[in-house]
Amino acid sequence: MHRLTPVALLVLAACGTAPHAAPSDPPEGERLYEATAVVLESKQHDPMLCLGFIAESLPPQCGDVAVANWDWGAVEGEERLSGTTWGEYHVVGSYDGEAFSVSDVGPPRQGQEPFDDDPIEAPCPDPEGGWPWPDPARSSEEDLVAAQRAAQREPDFAGVWIDYLAEPNPDAPPDALQVILTAAFTGDLERHEAELRELWGGPLCIALHERTYRELRAIQNGLAAEEIGLQLLTSGVDVVDNVVEIHVVTLDEDDRRALDERYGEGTVRATAALDPVKP
Numbered sequence: 001m002h003r004l005t006p007v008a009l010l011v012l013a014a015c016g017t018a019p020h021a022a023p024s025d026p027p028e029g030e031r032l033y034e035a036t037a038v039v040l041e042s043k044q045h046d047p048m049l050c051l052g053f054i055a056e057s058l059p060p061q062c063g064d065v066a067v068a069n070w071d072w073g074a075v076e077g078e079e080r081l082s083g084t085t086w087g088e089y090h091v092v093g094s095y096d097g098e099a100f101s102v103s104d105v106g107p108p109r110q111g112q113e114p115f116d117d118d119p120i121e122a123p124c125p126d127p128e129g130g131w132p133w134p135d136p137a138r139s140s141e142e143d144l145v146a147a148q149r150a151a152q153r154e155p156d157f158a159g160v161w162i163d164y165l166a167e168p169n170p171d172a173p174p175d176a177l178q179v180i181l182t183a184a185f186t187g188d189l190e191r192h193e194a195e196l197r198e199l200w201g202g203p204l205c206i207a208l209h210e211r212t213y214r215e216l217r218a219i220q221n222g223l224a225a226e227e228i229g230l231q232l233l234t235s236g237v238d239v240v241d242n243v244v245e246i247h248v249v250t251l252d253e254d255d256r257r258a259l260d261e262r263y264g265e266g267t268v269r270a271t272a273a274l275d276p277v278k279p
Helices: 141-152 189-197 213-221 253-263
Strands: 032-041 048-050 065-067 079-081 084-095 099-106 157-164 179-185 204-208 232-238 243-248 268-272
Touching: 141 157, 141 179, 141 189, 157 213, 179 189, 189 204, 213 232, 213 243, 253 268
Parallel strands: 065 099, 179 204, 243 268
Antiparallel strands: 032 048, 032 084, 048 065, 079 084, 084 099, 157 179, 232 243
């Protein structure tokens, strides 16, 4: 099973190569940033970088950061429909907190997704001899859903997820789900395991987390990104790693320290859409 990304990104392939688009030299000493992103202009707004959500309509809809000096006549590979023009490019330029000024542009580069796609695994070690099935008769999808809902009702609930068994149990009933159910809480693990065992008879992993799901959602909903000086693009709760994930326009070490000081070290995991260009 793979980690679900909180962002639904529209993959737009640019055809051909893209020569420089109205480049301008950044002011002396200005920090340069780079990103592979969709640039979109519509009847509603001038050219903008799409760094967060992209509505999967046709034409698409998006726009997070204005591009000060974009010139469609200087690039290739754009698409046009119903008054909207868009294309995917790798851009380099300066950013003043409001607008991005392009100094170089080229074809999109792969492998720069803001969120990873790592497999979700049960945090418990594999038991010697394989995962036990205490009651195979209670290992259907209905049983799994009942156990998940029971876990979510607990005040110290921290997360629930499943991992598929690498080696299916040949002795399990035909309708048994070949999964490991993981439920995380902030304490009293023995009680939680006993109660969930009454509902789910397949492989079960009970994990200890530091923060409850409700605490993480409260942080996500009340995130004071602007007070810290961050421009928030997306946010979500990662129940596996027990953190709030945010994606912002730019990020530096001072920003990371400010997040740790406000919410606790490691509670908010931040990534940036615009990466500083290395000297």
